[in-house]
Amino acid sequence: MDEIYHLETPFNAQDIEPLRAGDRVTLSGVLYTARDAAHRRLLELVEQGAALPIPVEGQVIYYVGPSPAPPGRVIGAAGPTTSYRMDPYAPKLLEMGLKGMIGKGKRSQEVVEAMVRYKAVYMAAIGGAGALMAQAVKAVRVVAYEDLGPEAIRELKVERLPVVVVNDTQGNDLYIQGQKAYKRASA
Amino acid sequence: MREIATEDITSAVKDAVIKANYELGEDVIEAFTAGLKEEESPVGREILERLIENARLAAEERIPICQDTGVAVLFVELGQSVSVVGGDFNQALEEGVRQGYEAGFLRKSVCDPFTRKNTGDNTPIIIHLDLVPGDGLKIWVVPKGGGSENMSRLFMLPPSAGWEGIKQRVVQTVEEAGPNPCPPTIVGVGIGGNFERSAILAKKSLLRPLGVPNSDPDLAQKEQELLAEINKTGVGPQGLGGRITSLAVHILMMPCHIASLPLAVNIQCHASRHLEIVL
Numbered sequence: 001m002d003e004i005y006h007l008e009t010p011f012n013a014q015d016i017e018p019l020r021a022g023d024r025v026t027l028s029g030v031l032y033t034a035r036d037a038a039h040r041r042l043l044e045l046v047e048q049g050a051a052l053p054i055p056v057e058g059q060v061i062y063y064v065g066p067s068p069a070p071p072g073r074v075i076g077a078a079g080p081t082t083s084y085r086m087d088p089y090a091p092k093l094l095e096m097g098l099k100g101m102i103g104k105g106k107r108s109q110e111v112v113e114a115m116v117r118y119k120a121v122y123m124a125a126i127g128g129a130g131a132l133m134a135q136a137v138k139a140v141r142v143v144a145y146e147d148l149g150p151e152a153i154r155e156l157k158v159e160r161l162p163v164v165v166v167n168d169t170q171g172n173d174l175y176i177q178g179q180k181a182y183k184r185a186s187a
Numbered sequence: 188m189r190e191i192a193t194e195d196i197t198s199a200v201k202d203a204v205i206k207a208n209y210e211l212g213e214d215v216i217e218a219f220t221a222g223l224k225e226e227e228s229p230v231g232r233e234i235l236e237r238l239i240e241n242a243r244l245a246a247e248e249r250i251p252i253c254q255d256t257g258v259a260v261l262f263v264e265l266g267q268s269v270s271v272v273g274g275d276f277n278q279a280l281e282e283g284v285r286q287g288y289e290a291g292f293l294r295k296s297v298c299d300p301f302t303r304k305n306t307g308d309n310t311p312i313i314i315h316l317d318l319v320p321g322d323g324l325k326i327w328v329v330p331k332g333g334g335s336e337n338m339s340r341l342f343m344l345p346p347s348a349g350w351e352g353i354k355q356r357v358v359q360t361v362e363e364a365g366p367n368p369c370p371p372t373i374v375g376v377g378i379g380g381n382f383e384r385s386a387i388l389a390k391k392s393l394l395r396p397l398g399v400p401n402s403d404p405d406l407a408q409k410e411q412e413l414l415a416e417i418n419k420t421g422v423g424p425q426g427l428g429g430r431i432t433s434l435a436v437h438i439l440m441m442p443c444h445i446a447s448l449p450l451a452v453n454i455q456c457h458a459s460r461h462l463e464i465v466l
Contacts, residue, residue, distance in 0.1 A: 036303075037303050064254065065254060065255075065294065065296075066254050066294070067250070067251050067254045067256055067292060067293055067294040068292040068293075068294065069292070070249070070250065070292040073250070076250055076251060076254060076292055076294070077245070077250055077251040077252065077253055077254035077256075077294075078254055079253055079254055079255075081255070081333075081334065082333075082334045082337065082367050084367065104334075104366060104367070104369065104425070104426075105334075105365070105366045105367035105426070106365055106366060106367065106426075124366070124425065124427075126234060126237055126238070126241075126425060127334065127366075127369035127425060127456070128238070128241075128252070128253045128332075128369040128456050128457050128458040129237055129238060129241040129253075130241070130245075130250075130251060130252060130253040130254040130255075131241050131242075131244040131245035131248065131250050131251065131252060131253075132237060132240060132241040132244055134250065135244070148305070149295065149305045149307070150254075150294050150295065150296070150305075151305075164230075164427065174427060174428075175365060175366050175426050175427070177428070178228075178230075178421075178423060178426070178427040178428025178429070179365070179420070179421040179422055179423070179426070179428050180421065180428075181228075181421065181428050182227065182228060182421035182423055182428045182429050182430060183419070183420060183421030184419040184421065185419070186358075186416060186419055
């Protein structure tokens with residue numbers, strides 16, 4: 001992996017333009033959590049022309065459904081969920097100014113193209129390392145859809161959450177590049 | 188006739204689901220350490236190191252290894268000389284899961300397929316019950332995450348496909364899954380039986396601790412052959428490229444219909460949680 005950046009959220013175009021697939025980033029600031037169910041509700045509001053419960057412009061959404069916080073902690077385990085389930089909803093949010101998404105796993109061609117068109121990045125956190133990822137979370141507040149339980153939208157205040165850029169504003173894809181570098185011919 | 192009380196079953200299952208979600212098995216941690224020696228990618232090695240650190244943190248701080256604490260799958264071997272007293276056996280298992288997920292601050296991840304409304308207590312659970320000789324009760328608690336389950340596949344192959352066909356489908360399943368099921372994975376392969384049995388065999392194969400070879404020497408050799416092919420794909424830890432795409436391949440096999448060659452591939456993420464309890 002190439003460069004190491006430290007970025008604060010929300011993002012502006014200048015923050016993310018230099019990022020390339022393979023760069024490591026530590027993120028600080030506010031992230032909003034959302035999984036499939038929350039995305040579905042957000043997009044229903046967009047269709048109705050109604051106000052959203054969270055800001056989108058410049059923001060970063062973390063695809064996570066944390067485990068409940070035990071006493072004395074702000075959050076339980078908090079690693080990323082698989083991102084493709086949000087693919088049907090992501091292009092619209094990118095069009096509305098969303099600048100970053102954090103998850104794990106491949107995105108659809110539509111989402112990759114939308115990231116190029118609207119200048120946004122997709123970053124991966126380590127899937128299954130929920131205890132480790134939670135260390136970066138300093139404060140949590142439920143902002144919408146509390147009835148969804150683990151799938152509610154939460155505002156997370158994070159300090160130096162470690163992620164890696166998978167898709168950049170140029171259409172590069174670290175999953176494709178990484179696998180290609182280590183693929184061997186079959187016997 | 189040995190009597191086992193349902194309240195003892197509930198209490199044992201409650202403790203087991205919590206322990207399974209907080210403490211990654213030594214076998215898995217040893218497999219990460221072994222993988223570190225073989226991994227060629229610097230990023231891959233760093234990820235394996237982080238996974239070892241994650242397991243240590245979870246155990247020390249008493250939080251789940253992964254926020255996806257899964258659907259609770261229970262493989263149960265109930266001795267036929269056991270009399271379960273004090274209530275309904277299945278409900279006793281389910282109550283253990285209900286209590287454990289609440290008391291252990293584990294995520295409830297079960298919902299209605301259409302409305303997607305969470306059932307709120309991580310039930311219903313999945314029980315695979317075998318009646319066996321003797322007066323023991325053995326339960327394997329296997330919390331299974333959604334990410335790796337979603338990348339699992341079942342193929343009803345023509346018998347002509349043979350071992351080569353099986354190999355090709357298993358490798359294809361792992362490669363297509365790429366980063367999604369949280370590699371390095373463990374690949375459970377069920378061969379034979381019928382449609383549903385092959386899937387259960389694939390899942391059951393994951394109960395075997397890592398590092399323990401298949402008791403059938405031919406299958407043990409086939410497992411190694413498959414693992415070598417899978418680790419040529421280059422998917423690597425977290426799909427970011429590398430050698431260690433999978434930590435192991437486990438096969439369970441049984442005879443099948445003369446017209447069929449059922450094959451199930453159950454992918455297990457690196458947070459491979461399986462805990463055996465004996466009552």
